[in-house]
Amino acid sequence: MMDVIQQLREQAKKLLEEKKVTLVIGFGQGTELARTTPVFIDSPEGVSALTWGPFCANNLAKYLTDYKNAEGNVAVVVKGCDARSVIRLLDDNQISRDKVVVIGVPCPGQLEWQKVAAEVKPGASLKETADNGESFSVKTDAGDYSFNKKDYMLHRCLVCENPNPVISDITIGKELPVKTYEERFAEVSELEQKSTEDKSAYWDKQFSRCLRCYACRNVCSVCTCQICVFDQMLPMWVSKRTNLSENTMFHITRAFHVAGRCVDCGECDRVCPMDIPLRKLNQKIHKDLGDLFDSPTPGSKPGIPSALGEFSPGDPEEFM
């Protein structure tokens, strides 16, 4: 992936030098081997901080809304899934197309950092990563490792719809074929089949762990409300008490608030400190949107109408 990193840095440098953008948002090496951190680069000298590899799970499109009123243009590095967020933000009029330069990088999949960190010698520093099709090789100063994609990737990458960015001004690296390891809604279907009591028990167990840290909301690229319902005190739509009942209310509301706009980037699920499978809620909505409205994943193409945002005479009317 060294060539991708090299090209990424060159393109970022060019954009900054030619003053086409004032800021480049990309991935930089984190303090641990298997982690990256978002980097915000405003000078051509800073581009050496940019990196790319199988540890770039963050959806950087989230930051675009922070700069929507900034004077200069912003370039952002996106993977296939993050590109859907960019389209969704554009369709929601949250950002303007002429102020954003999308640097798309076809993504070979992202590894779950905890799983990698458990294998790699602590304190080792990263030398190089490479995509070998079915696995990633990770070279460190404490030896070389190989990580099988099927076992070490994030679940969302196992069911990836588009590794190639659906919107991009500058594409870096070769386009990749779509490769999935399991049925997209397999987990949701399995849970749907269970009895009401079992489903209730399953979710009670998940929701009762919630700390109400709101990381899932803060990381969500389509959570763009200036004032969030969960922050409002008057009226207080959802109480701030952390108990099962209020947590259930919070999670149903959060999932439903992004219904029809959620691009299935899986960031809520990834950032949850309590490992609540939040994506299973959002995926249920995606599955129903597909079944009832024949709606593709939001953001997968520019300008697709939001299934819940408009009426068509052919819509199912179960409530009549």
Next chain:
Amino acid sequence: MLKRLLEYVGFEPGRFQARWISGSEGAKFTTTIKDMTEKIKSLGPNKKMRDDIV
């Protein structure tokens, strides 16, 4: 959509119902309410999202 989501997180089917009834459809209103009351009575008290459950 919401009905499906609620049933997915463990609410009984029929606990949440939605009907479109126009102002001129008195008969539909009565039958709907009767059916709804019967359904809810058969389900018994709601066990989820209650203030007394912590």
